[in-house]
Amino acid sequence: MHVSVIGTGYVGATTCATLASMGHRVIGVDVDQQKVAMLNSGRLPFYEEGLEALMGSLITQGSLTFTTDLPKAVTESEILFLTVGTPSQSDGSADLSYIEEAVRQIGRHLDRYKVVVSKSTVPVGTGDRVRAILEAELAKRGVVIPFDVVSNPEFLREGKALHDALHPDRVVIGCESDKARAMMTELYQGVRTVMLYTSVRDAEMIKYASNAFLALKISFVNELARLCEKTGSSISKVARGMGLDSRIGPQFLRAGIGYGGSCFPKDVRALIHLGKQQGVPLQLLDAVTSINQTQAPWFLQKVETAIGPFSGKRIALLGLTFKPGTDDIREAPALAMIEMLQERGAEVSAFDPQGMEAVRQIHPQVKMATDAYGAIDGADAVLLVTEWPEFLDLDWSKVRKRMRGRWILDGRNALDGDKLRASGFAYACVGERRSE
Numbered sequence: 001m002h003v004s005v006i007g008t009g010y011v012g013a014t015t016c017a018t019l020a021s022m023g024h025r026v027i028g029v030d031v032d033q034q035k036v037a038m039l040n041s042g043r044l045p046f047y048e049e050g051l052e053a054l055m056g057s058l059i060t061q062g063s064l065t066f067t068t069d070l071p072k073a074v075t076e077s078e079i080l081f082l083t084v085g086t087p088s089q090s091d092g093s094a095d096l097s098y099i100e101e102a103v104r105q106i107g108r109h110l111d112r113y114k115v116v117v118s119k120s121t122v123p124v125g126t127g128d129r130v131r132a133i134l135e136a137e138l139a140k141r142g143v144v145i146p147f148d149v150v151s152n153p154e155f156l157r158e159g160k161a162l163h164d165a166l167h168p169d170r171v172v173i174g175c176e177s178d179k180a181r182a183m184m185t186e187l188y189q190g191v192r193t194v195m196l197y198t199s200v201r202d203a204e205m206i207k208y209a210s211n212a213f214l215a216l217k218i219s220f221v222n223e224l225a226r227l228c229e230k231t232g233s234s235i236s237k238v239a240r241g242m243g244l245d246s247r248i249g250p251q252f253l254r255a256g257i258g259y260g261g262s263c264f265p266k267d268v269r270a271l272i273h274l275g276k277q278q279g280v281p282l283q284l285l286d287a288v289t290s291i292n293q294t295q296a297p298w299f300l301q302k303v304e305t306a307i308g309p310f311s312g313k314r315i316a317l318l319g320l321t322f323k324p325g326t327d328d329i330r331e332a333p334a335l336a337m338i339e340m341l342q343e344r345g346a347e348v349s350a351f352d353p354q355g356m357e358a359v360r361q362i363h364p365q366v367k368m369a370t371d372a373y374g375a376i377d378g379a380d381a382v383l384l385v386t387e388w389p390e391f392l393d394l395d396w397s398k399v400r401k402r403m404r405g406r407w408i409l410d411g412r413n414a415l416d417g418d419k420l421r422a423s424g425f426a427y428a429c430v431g432e433r434r435s436e
C-alpha cells in the first residue's frame with residue numbers, strides 16, 4: 001500500500017520504518033528541511049535502538065523516502081498517518097495546532113478517497129474535529145471527496161519503539177466504515193497480534209486510559225514505598241509478591257524517583273483536563289500526579305537525612321535521562337533534583353551516556369564528566385538517577401577510592417545493596433528501611 005506519515009519524531013520515524021519493512025511504500029513528511037535531508041541520508045536526529053540501521057536499508061531499497069512536500073505525499077498515498085506532536089498547554093490540555101494544520105493541508109490537496117489516521121495521542125473527540133476540518137476545506141474548494149478518519153494509537157516505549165511497533169501487544173483500530181477497516185486490516189496483515197476494532201472515540205480513550213493506568217501503577221508503588229520505610233517492609237519484595245498475582249501483573253511496579261518522559265506526565269495531565277472539562281473530576285489521577293511530583297523531593301529528603309545538610313557537599317548524579325536507552329530528558333526527575341540540590345548549596349556533577357548535552361543547556365553549572373568515575377571524583381554521595389546498564393556494573397573498588405564520602409543512594413532500586421555494603425559503602429534505596 002502507499003502510505004504517508006506526517007511528522008517524523010520518534011513515533012513518526014518508527015511508524016515509517018515499520019510500515020516500510022512490512023512491504024508498504026512509505027513517505028515520511030516533515031516541515032523541517034534539515035531534518036528531512038538528514039533522514040534521507042539515513043541518519044536519525046535522535047537516538048532509538050535499531051531504528052537508524054533499519055531506516056538506512058529501507059531508504060536504499062527505495063521503499064522509504066522523506067520529503068517536505070506534503071501535497072505530493074497526499075496525492076501519492078491511500079493512507080495518511082498523523083504523527084505530529086501534541087504538547088501540553090499551560091492548563092494541561094493537549095495543543096492540537098500541529099494536528100489541525102496538517103489536516104487543513106491534507107484537505108487542500110485531497111484528490112480521491114483516502115483514510116486519515118491519527119496516531120498522535122489526542123483527546124477524545126479529536127477524530128470528529130479532524131473530520132470537520134477536512135469537510136470545511138473540501139467545502140472551501142467546492143468539491144465532494146469521500147474520506148474516512150481512523151484512530152490508531154501507538155503504544156511505543158522510547159528506546160524500544162521499533163521492537164514495540166514490530167511486536168505489539170495489540171493493534172487498536174478505531175474506525176467507522178467497512179472500507180477503512182478493510183484498508184487498515186490489509187495494512188497490518190504482516191503483524192501477528194490481537195486486532196481490536198472500536199469506535200474512534202473508544203480508540204482515543206484507550207490510549208489515554210492505558211498510559212494513565214501505567215502511571216497509576218508507578219505512583220501507587222511509589223507511595224507505598226514511603227509507607228514501607230516506616231513499617232520496615234521492603235517495597236521490592238512487596239511488589240514482587242503483588243505482581244505474581246496474574247490479575248495485577250509484575251510490570252510497572254518498580255519503585256523509584258518517579259516517572260518522566262514525553263508521555264506519562266503529559267497524558268495524565270491531558271486526561272485530568274478532559275475530566276474537568278466534562279464535569280467528571282478524576283481524583284485518582286490528581287493523586288497520581290501529586291505523588292509523582294513529590295517523589296524526587298521525598299527521595300532527596302531521604303538523602304539529606306542520610307548524609308547531612310547538602311550545603312558544601314559534592315553530589316554525583318549517575319544518569320540524567322528519564323530512563324535508560326534514550327537521550328530524552330523531558331520531564332526527567334534529574335532536572336528537578338539538580339535544581340533542588342543547587343538551591344540547597346550542593347555542588348553537582350553528573351554523567352549520562354546520552355543526556356548530558358541537553359541538560360547542560362538548562363543547568364550549565366552542573367559539572368559534566370566524561371565517564372561515571374569522573375562524575376564520582378571527590379563526591380560525598382553518589383545518586384543513581386537513571387539505571388543505565390553500565391552503572392550497574394561499575395568497578396566499585398575504584399568508585400570507593402575516588403569518592404570523598406561513602407554513600408550510594410539508589411533512586412531506581414537497581415543496585416545490589418548487600419554487595420555494596422560488603423564493599424564498605426553506605427547504601428540506601430527507595431522503600432527499604434535499612435540504610436548504611
Ligand code: UDX
Nearest residue numbers: 154155156157158252253254256259260261263322323
Ligand atoms: C510510555 C508507555 O510505556 C508507552 O506505551 C507510551 O506509548 C509512551 O509512554 P515511555 O515514556 O517511553 O513509554 O517509557 P516507559 O518505559 O513506559 O517509562 C516511563 C517512565 O516510568 C520512566 O521514567 C520510567 O523510569 C518510569 N517507570 C517505569 C518507573 O518508575 N517504574 C516502573 O515500574 C516502570
